[in-house]
Amino acid sequence: MSRPTRVAFVSLGCAKNLVDSEKMLGQLAEAGCHITADESQADVVVVNTCGFLSAARDEALETISGVVELKKTHRLRRVVVAGCLVQRDGESLLGQVDGVDALVGVNNREDVVRAVLAGGEKRRKRRQRADLHLGDYYPRVDDDTARLRITPRHYAYLRIGEGCDQKCTFCTIPSIRGPMHCKPPQAIVAEARELVSDGAVEINLIGQDTTSYGLDIGYEPGLAGLLRQLDSVDGISWLRLMYAYPSIFSDEMIDAMADCERVVKYVDLPLQHVNDRVLKAMHRRVDRASTERLLERIRQRIPGVSMRTTMIVGFPGETDAEFDELVEFVRAFKFDALGVFAYSLEPDTPAGRMKGQLPDDVKEQRVEALMLAQQEVAFSLADGRVGQTLDVLVEGPPQEGLVPARHQGQAPEVDSVTWLETRGSAAGQLEEDALAPGSLVAVRCTGRRDYDLTAVPTTLALPVIR
Numbered sequence: 001m002s003r004p005t006r007v008a009f010v011s012l013g014c015a016k017n018l019v020d021s022e023k024m025l026g027q028l029a030e031a032g033c034h035i036t037a038d039e040s041q042a043d044v045v046v047v048n049t050c051g052f053l054s055a056a057r058d059e060a061l062e063t064i065s066g067v068v069e070l071k072k073t074h075r076l077r078r079v080v081v082a083g084c085l086v087q088r089d090g091e092s093l094l095g096q097v098d099g100v101d102a103l104v105g106v107n108n109r110e111d112v113v114r115a116v117l118a119g120g121e122k123r124r125k126r127r128q129r130a131d132l133h134l135g136d137y138y139p140r141v142d143d144d145t146a147r148l149r150i151t152p153r154h155y156a157y158l159r160i161g162e163g164c165d166q167k168c169t170f171c172t173i174p175s176i177r178g179p180m181h182c183k184p185p186q187a188i189v190a191e192a193r194e195l196v197s198d199g200a201v202e203i204n205l206i207g208q209d210t211t212s213y214g215l216d217i218g219y220e221p222g223l224a225g226l227l228r229q230l231d232s233v234d235g236i237s238w239l240r241l242m243y244a245y246p247s248i249f250s251d252e253m254i255d256a257m258a259d260c261e262r263v264v265k266y267v268d269l270p271l272q273h274v275n276d277r278v279l280k281a282m283h284r285r286v287d288r289a290s291t292e293r294l295l296e297r298i299r300q301r302i303p304g305v306s307m308r309t310t311m312i313v314g315f316p317g318e319t320d321a322e323f324d325e326l327v328e329f330v331r332a333f334k335f336d337a338l339g340v341f342a343y344s345l346e347p348d349t350p351a352g353r354m355k356g357q358l359p360d361d362v363k364e365q366r367v368e369a370l371m372l373a374q375q376e377v378a379f380s381l382a383d384g385r386v387g388q389t390l391d392v393l394v395e396g397p398p399q400e401g402l403v404p405a406r407h408q409g410q411a412p413e414v415d416s417v418t419w420l421e422t423r424g425s426a427a428g429q430l431e432e433d434a435l436a437p438g439s440l441v442a443v444r445c446t447g448r449r450d451y452d453l454t455a456v457p458t459t460l461a462l463p464v465i466r
């Protein structure tokens, strides 16, 4: 009896790619593969790549080269590369890095088992072609059930749609993931129930543009209707909306977020810029005035809402005055969290062909200046929370006596955390159980550590919303 194939998996990029990784892991486990976290013990390593920015390409190529090295020193006999970089570069990827045995495109996920289990012996000669699973261009609605989850049990990502129809001039994602294609609402509700039965109490709704949910499948209630459906799924304590798009964020969606008990008071709304000329050049379909009206409506309708956004600095032609306007806006509006990216010239995008490309040092200076402005905002907002009582979700075991947790305004992996000061061993088992990962606990905020909060539990365990 030959032993099961040992497979290690490297998942790069965003939460949508992570869902693909979890799905492929589920298929490999179902096919009898033994999943190992130790690449040096693996027969096959799968690298699920990100490819939407040049920096992501560099990271992917470096990771793949590192894995291929293992062939020389360990039992590793096969390297399978999947994901967005494969979709973007296709077969030409084989010319950029040596030692790859198979390529799996984003729409050929189902082929990962064949790609992993093919061709036992190590590739000997350079001319031996890699196996290509690249065929399907037009994306179909993915069935993301039966995943082998990589996230901690207590939270999960639920992808409600893939692809995008927005066509921002700097973005390669539509050319990689195709036009928007959403899952039917009943499939999403079923997937949410599966994730809950697998231990998730927090469900993070993701997509490239979640606010366009349902447009391509004629689901008229749209995102608002979906939120109200998911609000009836027992076992979800926190339902979080991520990757919203400003131009179509309707009052119905805001009302649904305000009305639904399980929907957390949190909005992730990438704005990318605020200056009218730059927004137009980015093809963002909004201007400053409509952006400000939307943000005010959300704050009025959802008191205490936490808002996260992302901004791109150094877009072609961005003048000092336009950048200063962005900094002044960030200072004035006070986002709870802000991601800042230097514009990345992607040759196969309209913005990549624009005049007025800025030098890297100017972009880096602007990233730093905007991050500094946001730091002042974030620190003062955090200081303003001292003394507040918050509901937090315990994230993991204690680290140096402090238990990591998140309040509703802190999304997993991208935002700050709340460190719980515990009484440690003096408190005994009761506290330890009550502060187990995935527990919901009421705490009083006691202070700030950089961007993070510190807090003490006020009650040991909160009732979970059933």
Ligand code: SF4
Pocket: 164, 165, 166, 167, 168, 171, 172, 173, 174, 208, 209, 245
């Ligand atoms: S909304 Fe714009 S930035 Fe986001 S995925 Fe779509 S095209 Fe890209």
